[in-house]
Amino acid sequence: MRAMYLERPGKIVEKKIREPSPKEGEVLVRIRSVGVCGSDIHYYQEGRIGKFVVRRPLILGHECSGEVVEVGKKVDDLKVGDRVALEPGIPCRMCEHCKSGRYNLCSKIRFMATPPIDGAFVEYVAHPADFAFKIPRKISFDEAALFEPLAVGLYAAERARIKPTDKVLILGAGPIGLTTLQAVRCMRGVEVSVIDLYEFRLAKAKELGADEVINPKEEDIWKKLSSSFDVVFETAGSAVTVKQTVKLAKEGGRVILVGLPGEDEIALDTKQIVFKELDVLGMHRYANMYPRAVKLTQEGSINLKTLITHRFSFEETEKALKFARDNKDSCIKVIVRI
């Protein structure tokens, strides 16, 4: 089968490799749609993210969906022909984190497109059946690939323990900011403000139900906003926005750090955390979010279609990566169709 390998930073090469076989408990999936994630771009560009270094050719892509073409032994719930979205991280199922429901913290997790584990820019993937979720009929493969960034947004809302009457601020309106916005909106009675530097993204935020959008290039956020937010989500991963979080949260508020900043250290007013008794909560991917991603999208509470701004063919995988890298002002999510 054909696979797109990151040969070295900045270079994608197509190769022919052997098709995998599904082991016990696995299904073989013909990949159909793969979303381009910021991390894919990062590996493509730099060859590493923090301690994760691409040391040998790696298949990128982890936001994916496809069709079951073969079923391994002891798989009851899926059959050939089923359309599925793949949750890309397979934990060990045996450590303290796995057993206590936080399998995203498993140190042995095998996560697609995180070196040295191969990802989804490939024709076939063998995957544990319990991490393959049936796609309801109304939902396309493209949308289903975006269950992955949606899972991040849903987990962010979960960490935040959103309740009606909460006043919420989302810093950043990229794919994660926009799925977080939609996840938050699934609890009614919430007011949401969104900040971003790109008008295109703010327009999407508005379309997806933001009560207020603010562009710091146009307005002084410190004049416009006060320390009045019950919940602040940081999804931009920049030092500037991380610093803003603790200042804009109110007493007893919660700050959710979703974005991964490049800086080794950020000068933070930690006194605010103490004085205001804040909860500053990090999050690493997600756990147990796919079922609700499916359900919420199916019933129309979440709109993934509008996040998809561009599509490329399998052959254009490298082009897709470059496009997503270079067009943050006009694209939200790029899909590669395998």
Place this chain on the structure above:
Amino acid sequence: MRAMYLERPGKIVEKKIREPSPKEGEVLVRIRSVGVCGSDIHYYQEGRIGKFVVRRPLILGHECSGEVVEVGKKVDDLKVGDRVALEPGIPCRMCEHCKSGRYNLCSKIRFMATPPIDGAFVEYVAHPADFAFKIPRKISFDEAALFEPLAVGLYAAERARIKPTDKVLILGAGPIGLTTLQAVRCMRGVEVSVIDLYEFRLAKAKELGADEVINPKEEDIWKKLSSSFDVVFETAGSAVTVKQTVKLAKEGGRVILVGLPGEDEIALDTKQIVFKELDVLGMHRYANMYPRAVKLTQEGSINLKTLITHRFSFEETEKALKFARDNKDSCIKVIVRI
């Protein structure tokens, strides 16, 4: 009655003032013992803590106990002669925080010795009866005054959701570090390490049940410790220790920020919060902790006696403040007897 006023930074003056009368729901308390807190020293020295500025003469002291000498109307549970410890912060009882059980976040709270509210270096205080807690017979006035710093430690443990098998690190072995240590120890099955620069304090930590004590002046903590702690308490309020917290916590760990650092900003490795999915939790004083302070001290699970290293008379109040300020290497808690 006699009262000790902070006239200006560095100057305590005794004055005669009118004795208060207990209003409905209040008791009049003859103060007996007052603990000297770091905040008292800070106000004495600097005349301010952050936004709280001493603008007119202020009575310091908020860790206090005494005897009921008069009872206001509608007070059922207390009578003249009862020995009581006073919880020093009286909230408005009407705002969202008060009604939802987090009255420590009340913006209208009247907290003793926080300007402009007078404190306890005085002969008599009128106080709401429901914030005056009966002292069990075996417990002295001096110990009961220390229910206040104990409440801080108990609240820190509460915020941390300590569970058996937790590996705990406490940064700082001053009064708050040592009450936190004891609070943590009230949940069995926990391993506790304590770090401090003073051997005297580490010895106390050892006496109070620390499994391991470390002096960074003697040992390289980065050689000795790894990112393996389920819970890290920061009680020293220094930039150095705040920075250590997120590094020493393990995946899924909790960091409790108790100490108030002087720095406006601290360069923090916030990536650690994200990657390891930490909960970094601030705390502002405490709520609902006095009943358990009483109970735990009464049954002998908490030892407050050993924290009291020095005693002064009412006349020596200023001397007590200076002594506590200048002898961190040999004193834990200084008591003024009124």
Place this chain on the structure above:
Amino acid sequence: MRAMYLERPGKIVEKKIREPSPKEGEVLVRIRSVGVCGSDIHYYQEGRIGKFVVRRPLILGHECSGEVVEVGKKVDDLKVGDRVALEPGIPCRMCEHCKSGRYNLCSKIRFMATPPIDGAFVEYVAHPADFAFKIPRKISFDEAALFEPLAVGLYAAERARIKPTDKVLILGAGPIGLTTLQAVRCMRGVEVSVIDLYEFRLAKAKELGADEVINPKEEDIWKKLSSSFDVVFETAGSAVTVKQTVKLAKEGGRVILVGLPGEDEIALDTKQIVFKELDVLGMHRYANMYPRAVKLTQEGSINLKTLITHRFSFEETEKALKFARDNKDSCIKVIVRI
């Protein structure tokens, strides 16, 4: 002013009494709309509910709204002319329950129309300002009176810790069943089935978003339903439905008992609670729910209008009580306009 007194079971008498004055922290409210609650009917009929016995003439009615006509001292947030909904239970603000955020459990709570505390079938009521909530412009007095039963539904959903993908069953589609349904619906991604004996009520449930409605007179619920519900709400208060709860909940499920059964004891299959590790949670009124009732109704997520099926004048108060009692098949909520 005029007041409607329950003179004895089955007899309402109008009397002239002195208008109250607002004390410190209180507002005087000209009552406009009062909803008739099942408990009002019960007191009217029987003169008692459990241990609460009407021993002297009592003003009934506790679901109420009106207009501020006078403002006591130390009231900042309200002014004459403000339209307000009254939360009818005033707790002591001093006991362990009040201080820890569960003021609904306060044993000294003064709850309107619970003997010996008078209720709202009267022209003027003096009420603590912090239990009087401003009504947004779009919401009528009639609707605002129903914030009270809505608060019950919202608290039921809160107790249930509803999450997306939950499969929910509501037993009973009276006023509380229907506010619970709407409260549950405020969390998207939930499937809700409703059971009731009256077609009229089931039609309302359907209108308000129930995915499935079942009438046990028409269908065998044991054929139709299995032990598959994450959450079961019992709002009917009958022995039959209480017994069904634990059978219809799935492993790890939650059962919320909202209705108050008349029976002293109900034969319950408690083995189901053990085997399936259920949480069977009672609830007594609510706490801290009015702000979210206001917000959710204001934004249109909750529809209270459709619950109001009949209206009566102040003079017709007794008629209203009788009508509500006798027409369960055609009325949901009866409003008395004062």
Place this chain on the structure above:
Amino acid sequence: MRAMYLERPGKIVEKKIREPSPKEGEVLVRIRSVGVCGSDIHYYQEGRIGKFVVRRPLILGHECSGEVVEVGKKVDDLKVGDRVALEPGIPCRMCEHCKSGRYNLCSKIRFMATPPIDGAFVEYVAHPADFAFKIPRKISFDEAALFEPLAVGLYAAERARIKPTDKVLILGAGPIGLTTLQAVRCMRGVEVSVIDLYEFRLAKAKELGADEVINPKEEDIWKKLSSSFDVVFETAGSAVTVKQTVKLAKEGGRVILVGLPGEDEIALDTKQIVFKELDVLGMHRYANMYPRAVKLTQEGSINLKTLITHRFSFEETEKALKFARDNKDSCIKVIVRI
């Protein structure tokens, strides 16, 4: 190897069977000590517990410990010679319950000595390594076998969210009552009363730290106790005690149902659950409790030795079952040494 089979109710037969081999991820364990549980006695006597029916010869026993004699592939943490306690229930690791940390609710769990899964009255058992917990040096095989009933007690305390100042009542002082007592005692600042019909058991409760023990044969519990308990544990599994739970809990209290009553239905005063807003929580075995069982026993906070009242040899397995069945007044826990 030798194995003791329940041939039919009331008949244990020794057979020779083939020794198992450890699969990938498993260890082969030479069983040393097995505790006799009430469920073993029940199966021995009746051949069934509820829906679980012994349809073919079954090896009983699930409280067990032993020595690793062979190690399967991909086992890193254990080696030949390690002494281990076996957590007897192996979940599927793939369902919603397993993935969310409540693997005890897994419908596919394979639990030792629950038909048709064989148990521990046998010489060798192959067991997943992550469900085999190393026994600290100071702890004997006999004690380690009792980690199992201890896990039940620890989970009961976990479900109860015990906090200092809680007033706790334990109904029943059999093995589970006594491990629950010890688990509760691991949180300091708690007062515990224990009720049982046997003086022998009450004496053990007293020895293990109960503040108060009550024998209903000697004293009228309704005269002695009021509805004042924050937490009530039902461990006796009798209709009488289940009925007492909701009456003895206070407002806002928690009732933990641990024992499995024989009755199909129990007449319960469910009004109490509603009025007092109780949490009535069932529990099915436990999850994630072995690590804390090991830790708490190791540090001496839990005393399992005193629970062991009688020991039998492997050959005497049937005698052990009969003895435990017939001597509730003088025995707590019977151990069979394999």
